[in-house]
Amino acid sequence: MHVQQEQQSLESRYTPLAIEPKWQQIWAEQGLDQTPANQDQPKFYALSMFPYPSGNLHVGHTRNYVITDVVARLKRMQGHRVLQPMGWDAFGLPAENAAIDRGIHPAKWTAENITHMKDQLQLLGLSIDWDREITTCSPDYYRWTQWIFLEFFQAGLAYQKESAVNWDPVDQTVLANEQVDNEGRSWRSGAKVERKLLRQWFLKITDYAEQLLNDLDQLSGWPERVKLMQANWIGKSVGAYLEFPLIGLAQSIGVFTTRPDTAYGVTYLVLAPEHPLTRRITTPAQEAAVEAFVQEVTAQSELERTAEDRPKRGVPTGGKAINPFTGEAIPIWIADYVLYEYGTGAVMGVPAHDTRDFEFARTNRLPIEVVIVPEDQRQPPANPTEAYTEPGVLVNSGQFDQMPSDQAKAAIIQKAQTDGIGKARVQYRLRDWLISRQRYWGAPIPIIHCPQCGPVAVPAADLPVQLPENVSFSGRGVSPLAQLSEWINVPCPSCGTPAQRETDTMDTFIDSSWYFLRYADAQNAQAVFDPAKVNDWLPVDQYVGGIEHAILHLLYSRFFTKFLRDRGLLNFDEPFQRLLTQGMVQATTYQNPVTGKYVPPDQVDRGNPQDPDTGEPLEVLFEKMSKSKYNGIPPEAVTSKYGADTARLFTLFKAPPEKDLEWDAADVEGQFRFLNRVWRLVYEFTQNSQSAGGDSQPTSMTKAQKDLRRAIHTAIQAVSEDLEAHQFNTAVSELMKLSNALSDSACQDAVYLEGIETLVLLLAPFAPYIAEELWQALGHEQSVHRQNFPKADPEAMVLDEITLVIQILGKTRGTIQVPASANREELERYARDSELAQRYIQGKEIKKAIVVPGKLVNFVVA
RNA sequence: GGGGGCGUGGCGGAAUGGUAGACGCUGCGGACUUAAAAUCCGUUGACUGUUAAAAGUCGUGAGGGUUCAAGUCCCUCUGCCCCCACCA
Numbered sequence: 001m002h003v004q005q006e007q008q009s010l011e012s013r014y015t016p017l018a019i020e021p022k023w024q025q026i027w028a029e030q031g032l033d034q035t036p037a038n039q040d041q042p043k044f045y046a047l048s049m050f051p052y053p054s055g056n057l058h059v060g061h062t063r064n065y066v067i068t069d070v071v072a073r074l075k076r077m078q079g080h081r082v083l084q085p086m087g088w089d090a091f092g093l094p095a096e097n098a099a100i101d102r103g104i105h106p107a108k109w110t111a112e113n114i115t116h117m118k119d120q121l122q123l124l125g126l127s128i129d130w131d132r133e134i135t136t137c138s139p140d141y142y143r144w145t146q147w148i149f150l151e152f153f154q155a156g157l158a159y160q161k162e163s164a165v166n167w168d169p170v171d172q173t174v175l176a177n178e179q180v181d182n183e184g185r186s187w188r189s190g191a192k193v194e195r196k197l198l199r200q201w202f203l204k205i206t207d208y209a210e211q212l213l214n215d216l217d218q219l220s221g222w223p224e225r226v227k228l229m230q231a232n233w234i235g236k237s238v239g240a241y242l243e244f245p246l247i248g249l250a251q252s253i254g255v256f257t258t259r260p261d262t263a264y265g266v267t268y269l270v271l272a273p274e275h276p277l278t279r280r281i282t283t284p285a286q287e288a289a290v291e292a293f294v295q296e297v298t299a300q301s302e303l304e305r306t307a308e309d310r311p312k313r314g315v316p317t318g319g320k321a322i323n324p325f326t327g328e329a330i331p332i333w334i335a336d337y338v339l340y341e342y343g344t345g346a347v348m349g350v351p352a353h354d355t356r357d358f359e360f361a362r363t364n365r366l367p368i369e370v371v372i373v374p375e376d377q378r379q380p381p382a383n384p385t386e387a388y389t390e391p392g393v394l395v396n397s398g399q400f401d402q403m404p405s406d407q408a409k410a411a412i413i414q415k416a417q418t419d420g421i422g423k424a425r426v427q428y429r430l431r432d433w434l435i436s437r438q439r440y441w442g443a444p445i446p447i448i449h450c451p452q453c454g455p456v457a458v459p460a461a462d463l464p465v466q467l468p469e470n471v472s473f474s475g476r477g478v479s480p481l482a483q484l485s486e487w488i489n490v491p492c493p494s495c496g497t498p499a500q501r502e503t504d505t506m507d508t509f510i511d512s513s514w515y516f517l518r519y520a521d522a523q524n525a526q527a528v529f530d531p532a533k534v535n536d537w538l539p540v541d542q543y544v545g546g547i548e549h550a551i552l553h554l555l556y557s558r559f560f561t562k563f564l565r566d567r568g569l570l571n572f573d574e575p576f577q578r579l580l581t582q583g584m585v586q587a588t589t590y591q592n593p594v595t596g597k598y599v600p601p602d603q604v605d606r607g608n609p610q611d612p613d614t615g616e617p618l619e620v621l622f623e624k625m626s627k628s629k630y631n632g633i634p635p636e637a638v639t640s641k642y643g644a645d646t647a648r649l650f651t652l653f654k655a656p657p658e659k660d661l662e663w664d665a666a667d668v669e670g671q672f673r674f675l676n677r678v679w680r681l682v683y684e685f686t687q688n689s690q691s692a693g694g695d696s697q698p699t700s701m702t703k704a705q706k707d708l709r710r711a712i713h714t715a716i717q718a719v720s721e722d723l724e725a726h727q728f729n730t731a732v733s734e735l736m737k738l739s740n741a742l743s744d745s746a747c748q749d750a751v752y753l754e755g756i757e758t759l760v761l762l763l764a765p766f767a768p769y770i771a772e773e774l775w776q777a778l779g780h781e782q783s784v785h786r787q788n789f790p791k792a793d794p795e796a797m798v799l800d801e802i803t804l805v806i807q808i809l810g811k812t813r814g815t816i817q818v819p820a821s822a823n824r825e826e827l828e829r830y831a832r833d834s835e836l837a838q839r840y841i842q843g844k845e846i847k848k849a850i851v852v853p854g855k856l857v858n859f860v861v862a
Numbered sequence: 863g864g865g866g867g868c869g870u871g872g873c874g875g876a877a878u879g880g881u882a883g884a885c886g887c888u889g890c891g892g893a894c895u896u897a898a899a900a901u902c903c904g905u906u907g908a909c910u911g912u913u914a915a916a917a918g919u920c921g922u923g924a925g926g927g928u929u930c931a932a933g934u935c936c937c938u939c940u941g942c943c944c945c946c947a948c949c950a
Contacts, residue, residue, distance in 0.1 A: 224866085225865095225866055225867070225944085225945085228865065228866060228945090229865085229866080229944095229945060229946080231865095232864085232865060232866090232945080232946060233945095233946075235946090235949070237949075237950085239950085255950075256949095256950065257950060258949095258950070259950085270950090312948070335948095336948085337948040337950095338948080338950080339948075339949065339950090341949095342949050342950075343949075343950065346950090347949095347950045348950080349950095350950095354950075355863085356863095356948065356950080357950085427949085427950090428949095429946095429949055547944080547945090550945080551945080551946090653874095653875095653885085653886070654874060654875085654886085654887095655874065655875070656875080659875090661874090662873095662874070664873090664874075664887075666873095666887055666888070667873095667874070667886070667887055669887090670886055670887055671886085673886095673901095674886085676900095676901090680901095729874090729875075729876090729885085729886095730875095730876070730884085730885080732885080732886090733875095733876075733884065733885035733886070734884095734885085735885095736885055736886075737884080737885070740885090803881085805880070805881050806881095807880080807881090807930080807931070809930075809931085810880090810929085810930055810931040810932095811931085812880085812881050812931095813881095814881085815881065847930095848930065849930090850880095850930050850931075852880060852931095855880055855881095856880055856881080856931090858880080858930055858931065859930090860930050
């Protein structure tokens with residue numbers, strides 16, 4: 001008895017730094033965060049986008065994990081078996097840069113970062129099942145990344161093609177886009193980056209374009225804007241493929257157009273400089289000019305070529321084609337604005353009806369032929385001053401004259417088909433996914449190139465193709481792997497001839513395109529996963545991550561899921577049921593507006609921010625946390641002073657989850673104060689409760705008791721609804737309201753106890769440590785996190801009286817109290833008879849009374 | 863150029879077409895204290911008003927509209943933010 005009392009007694013002061021480590025340990029011992037193995041509860045899979053182990057977590061990262069954890073804890077209390085795993089997206093460029101700059105092996109650098117960041121995560125009270133931790137750079141994981149690649153290869157969806165890379169001519173190395181600055185120079189050598197063609201691996205995501213687009217409709221739990229971004233990225237255009245026969249060659253040039261209705265207005269064709277026909281159609285007179293132009297364009301980096309406001313430049317090839325609709329000969333040009341990768345790499349020029357074509361025709365003195373006029377204007381303008389791009393009626397279009405342009409699209413496609421010169425076609429902006437990286441720190445592509453057999457898959461039994469460890473990182477030359485002849489040279493698995501390994505590694509987006517599947521069966525050493533386990537846990541019920549992954553990561557993951565489903569490994573089409581894209585966390589930065597330099601906050605006098613070097617006044621900004629801006633706030637900055645619960649509440653309360661959040665120390669304190677108030681409520685109650693006795697629910701309640709009970713159950717309802725809608729900020733404010741109602745209440749009875757216990761239970765998903773401590777102090781032995789989340793009792797929320805708003809001509813004039821049971825007529829009578837209404841009506845005639853039951857009465861008076 | 867979003871007190875932000883500013887922060891006043899911190903109480907959109915109240919007027923970027931009633935719906939404008947971008 002004595003022992004138990006001691007165990008239960010509560011310190012008078014809230015000491016997070018004492019209670020948090022205690023519960024962390026107890027929970028670990030009890031295995032509270034382990035994923036249940038039972039199948040009798042409904043499953044819930046809560047997932048945060050896994051971090052890149054860059055070295056340090058800041059509160060921008062932890063916001064993500066806290067949101068997921070609140071959802072996971074809530075779902076557990078609501079009777080679900082919950083899977084909440086965590087892992088590391090551990091391949092990638094920064095590790096390799098660290099190796100180049102500091103001589104640390106990427107594996108070591110990454111492992112150290114993971115150790116540190118995992119410690120940081122542990123502080124936050126996240127209910128993560130660490131038994132399922134995965135690390136993408138571990139051979140246990142990338143073995144299966146390679147296995148999945150081979151599935152694509154066997155399905156014919158992984159193929160090789162020549163493609164351009166950023167080439168540093170000084171270091172003789174391939175650069176990632178991030179390693180090329182805005183001026184198109186290499187980050188290390190400063191050399192002007194060139195384009196170079198290499199044979200590289202692609203995944204045929206375009207085969208899934210239509211499905212990836214259509215299935216967006218299934219994703220009712222995704223933000224609209226993410227779905228729109230994906231749809232725009234896939235970029236479906238409906239139009240026609242038309243062929244223009246070449247003069248002097250038994251061949252034609254195919255183009256894609258969304259405007260087949262303008263076919264009679266085609267006065268020239270333009271090819272991309274890389275187009276294979278370019279050199280064949282060029283006439284001797286133009287050869288020199290064309291060659292020079294092709295050289296110039298191909299030497300330019302992607303960045304330069306697509307730079308904004310570039311004039312559209314081109315040269316004539318001298319070659320000519322026939323417009324098969326008009327029968328006229330039209331010139332063929334090449335120009336830098338035509339993209340070889342999109343459509344057919346060739347476009348038809350319709351200057352009269354396309355703004356860009358108009359501009360190009362003007363500059364290059366090409367003919368402009370009007371073939372569409374507005375409906376109310378049947379005469380084509382003699383000298384058009386701009387392109388007419390709207391729908392209209394066809395003119396100068398032979399048999400199609402007078403036809404509305406919308407109708408003409410189909411009619412002209414029909415004619416093209418009949419004449420054998422074209423057909424309807426759907427074109428996507430989405431291109432196949434270039435997955436080759438000429439880097440070390442990634443999963444090696446498991447292919448062996450055999451002079452006899454071509455590219456051959458590494459046999460599954462030989463996986464993983466391990467990364468060799470003894471490698472030098474100079475940042476020069478082709479990839480480190482390509483320099484290791486003993487690693488490269490192997491016999492062909494198929495015929496035994498001497499052959500060579502592929503030296504490219506895979507894009508890290510591949511690693512993250514399937515990690516959410518592996519968590520369902522993370523330890524499996526025999527297979528990529530057990531389909532039964534994956535089909536049980538997946539799809540992810542709630543995915544939480546940054547908006548920056550709205551396109552690529554989410555699209556690739558959807559693609560992998562659909563592909564693996566087609567391979568018979570999965571029985572679902574979409575990996576993520578609900579998606580929450582949380583906003584960034586911003587913190588104060590100090591920037592010198594003259595030099596653009598950022599100054600670390602500890603070198604700045606906040607009252608008078610000046611550059612410590614130059615004395616110039618600094619600009620104070622809120623910006624996304626980043627190393628280069630010195631404004632990253634590590635979670636320890638909060639946890640070491642106020643504890644994890646305060647840190648969690650702050651990030652949840654300060655802003656709605658989708659919005660950016662501004663770091664503010666005063667607001668952090670506000671949350672700490674709130675937790676202190678909750679602590680005191682419970683503490684004082686446990687001190688007084690001996691005298692209050694163990695009354696059960698009184699048979700008849702006083703008004704004060706009824707009011708308190710209503711506040712309790714209203715809070716349950718509001719918190720539940722807000723959590724369901726992911727409005728964590730208002731959910732926390734409801735907790736505060738309940739806490740305020742309890743401290744305002746004079747009761748110290750059974751109703752009050754119900755209120756205190758409800759508050760602690762409602763608080764548990766948000767602030768797990770303090771909730772556990774207080775729950776135990778209230779005399780409970782089982783963890784608060786194993787309790788049922790409270791359910792609102794509708795009876796308790798019934799009001800005897802309601803506040804009725806009185807409006808006169810729509811203007812609120814005040815309120816009156818009326819019985820809640822009053823019907824429409826009674827409400828109107830109460831309102832009309834009220835002193836308040838009489839004062840404003842003053843004998844005027846009531847023309848109309850609008851009664852909104854439970855809310856208001858509005859009198860329209862003359 | 864295309865697509866999307868947003869504009870509410872000193873600040874972060876609340877408001878199924880129905881009392882705008884919940885909740886919190888800050889500021890101000892007070893209590894407690896020798897004092898401070900912590901804590902507690904009051905107050906904190908602007909204006910008018912009175913000894914004090916009561917009360918009133920205005921107010922959600924600007925202008926118009928729909929409605930008994932608009933922060934919310936519609937139109938025009940304006941400012942800011944994000945994504946994509948020479949996509950034929």
